[in-house]
Amino acid sequence: MILDCAVIGGGPAGLNASLVLGRSRRKTVLFDDNKPRNAVVSESHGFITRDGVDPQEFKRIGHEELAKYPDVEIQKQRVVRVNKEDELFNLEAEDGTLFQAKRIILAIGFKEILPDVKRVKEFYGKSLFSCPFCDGWEMRDKALAVISDNEAASHMVKVASNWTDDLIYCTNGRQLLSEEKSLLESRGIRVYEEKIRALNGENGKLTEILFEDGGAISREGGFITPEWTLASDVASSLGCKLNDRGGVESDEMKRTNIEGVYACGDVSLAGASQLIFAAAEGSMAAISINAAMIEEKFS
Template sequence: MLLDCAVIGGGPAGLNASLVLGRSRRKTILFDDNKPRNAVTSESHGFITRDGINPQELKRIAREELGNYPDVKIEKQRVLSVAKKNGVFQITAEDGGIHNAKKVILATGFKEVLPDIQSIKEFYGTSLFSCPFCDGWELRDRPLAVISENQPAFHLAKVVSNWTDNLIVCTNGKRTLSADEKVILESKGIKVYEKKIRSLIGEKGCLQKIEFDGGEAVLSDGGFVLPEWVQATDIGIQLGCNLNERGGIETDSWKKTTVEGLYACGDTLMAGPSQLILAAGEGSMAAISINGALIEEKFRE
């Protein structure tokens, strides 16, 4: 059977795209291996009517809602490859099954590579986070740290200062801040530590202090880390998509990639804040765009 669309990735972007496609009576298959980037996260924020929900509970509700639409099928498995032949996409799943579709949405997101700091994974998702708009409220008015080895440290520090007046910046041995940036930060009471971090110290995921080479330690209840972002899969690259400056899939405003019939949305674009509500909106836009393209193709026949 030739499907209207295959959606690869079952996060908010892929789920919302599938919902809109199902409501548009499009034969759709959603692939989700349930290995999300935010697996360590226990609460998701900033999504109206679902603020504070567990991400897996959000997915359960979404899948239950998709069950109301008979044209949407969910495959709980990974996609191994996608090829385009004679204008049709051939999707190979990990069970060996091959599915053919007129259109494909990439909603695979990205993976985070954390800085090489001892014990950082013990605190990530509990007292160290990546998005202040998602978790800044819970950490408000506490002594916090921004940990970053790259240039956006200055910007992130300015943003995080919205939630606390007790803030430090740690570059883990990298000199990524300019002299002017350090002067500006310190003029606002934000101290910069450029020594390499020896270890993060705390209990049960709750950070208590940061220890640097040489023995100096600073108290901190948590904060924000800037991980490196990499594509979760190389499907878009293999199909020939152009990438943006951050390594995300390049699209136009309707979520069309540079490959005809291929769309991308959500964190796959690496183009802005990583928030559920933005990803879901982009999934909706991609689905609306595909539905419009299919309608136009029908009337050209």
């Protein structure tokens, strides 16, 4: 059987794309190896009716809803190879099963590379986070830190200040421009440019930041700026053009530069990490595919 669409990636973008395709009676396979970027967190926020949901519970509900649509199949495995031959895409799953599809949706997402700070993994997803809009409410009015040597981190500092008046900025050795430092400190945000020796705390709860010069400061949590890299090489193997943020370039209809390949979610947004954005992008990609196939039917 030739599929109408193969959806690669089972996060909110891939789930919502599969839902819309299933409701449009399109033969669809959703590939999900269950290795999400947000695996370290126990709650996801900002999605109405699902605020505070465990990401795995979100996925379980999604799979349950997709099961109502006979044209959608879920393959709980990774796609290891994709190539385009004539007008069809050939896909190979990790168990060796072969599939053919008329369209591809890339909802592959990203992997995170955490800052080079000792013990940061112990606190990430528990008291250190990457998105103030996702987790700022839970950290409100606490003694927080933004830990980042990224040149664009000042924006994160400004955003994080919305949830607390007790905020510091640790640059982990990067020296700020004097104007930038003066602006932040004039708003009561202390800047620490010393290299960080380690983080301290227990059971994922940050209590202290230790500096290489021997100094230390108590903190209850905060935010970091991980680097992102594509979670799969499928996009590059297909020849998809990347944008300047490392994601897959797509137009307003989620079409990439490769005919028949669409991109949605984190891999397309390359910066906006909220579930509700990703789900909306998945819906847009599926609607775009459905519209194209309807036009083909009547052309």
